[in-house]
Structure formats: structure tokens, C-alpha cells
Amino acid sequence: MAFVRVAALSQLPEGGALGVEAAGRRIAVARVDGEVYAFADNCSHRDFPLSHGEVDAAARTITCEWHGAAFCLLTGEPTCAPAFRPIAIYPAKVEDGAVWVEIADEPAPAEKAGGLRSLGI
Template structure:
């Protein structure tokens, strides 16, 4: 692994994450959800800020870029992390996604 990827977590190859698909990886104790929105990759903490429930269980709307928590219906913008409707008011953390030689990488950069 090159030095510039030392603190990054391998997600998968681009071919393994088609538009509309999502994958969760762990960076230490942080679950990170990576989503392909029509060829653009976004990563957010895989945890609803309203209740401790994984966002990866919910559907992604490709047109709006929103993911819905199936527990109580809160929605979050995958591009910004913003909570877009109650019962969630606090945004989810967002993380960088890097593409290197067709492979996706992410990390908790907080």
C-alpha cells in the first residue's frame, strides 16, 4: 500500500459499487457508508443521528441524493450529511472518498 493510503480504508473496486449501490466499511470504531450516486461517490457515518440505527438499511433516492432511516423515517443528504426532515435535526458526519486505480478508499478524517 502506498504511503498516501496508509490511513485510508479500502471499500471495494468501482466495478463492485454500481450506481445506486452502497457498502459499509469500518474505520476503527466508525461505520462508514459509501454510496454511488450516478457515478459520484459519497461517504457518511452509517448511523442515524436521531436513533442509533444503521442508515445502510434504508433506501437511497438517486434523484435527490437522500437516504432514509427505516427506523423512524429521518432523511439525510448523502452529499452534505444534512438532516432534511424530522425526527432527525443533527447532520451525519461526512467523509472523503478517494478513487485510486479503480479502487475506492475512505477514512474517518475527524
């Protein structure tokens, strides 16, 4: 397990999200009040890129652009329907002007549990 540089901090605007590929996974990073959060770039409802969604800084959530499910940036848990499964989250940090994400060799629990697959709802 190691931190991987995924983007320059300048690529990630305050209050925004960015989709990246790292270690063979689609990962989204979001920036809120100077903090960075990393999570699977797959909505657990229908596998849509969450990086296209809208970040709510006050609630610390990201809302999927397709059907409106929202996920907590801290826990990955859905906060409203139509998603019911969590998304994987990853430790993230800012260092040397870049965003770094810690990616385990093994898939995260939400990935193993099929949380990134469509429910077909």
C-alpha cells in the first residue's frame, strides 16, 4: 500500500471534483475547505462517474449527476436514494503541490462487496 500522486493540486478547484486513473482504478478526488477526499469514481447505483457530480461543501457530500444519489465524502455511505450501497473511499493528502491517494493492493471493501456494480434499479 502506497500513496500515489494522482493530480497537481492546481487541477482540483476548491469545491470541485476530478476523475483520475490510478493503479488501474477510477478514482475521484474532491477539494473542500482545503481538505482533499478520494473515493471510487463509480456511483453504486448505476456505475456513473461521480466526478461529474456536485460537491456540497457544508454537507461534505457529492451528488451523482445522473439520478441524484448523494454520498458522504468521509465514509462513502449513501445519504439518499436511489443508491443504497457505499462507495469505496481512500486516504488522501496534499503534499508538494499535488494530490496523493493511498491505494491498497487489494480492492477496498466496497469494491469487494460489489458496491461499485449496478443494482439494476
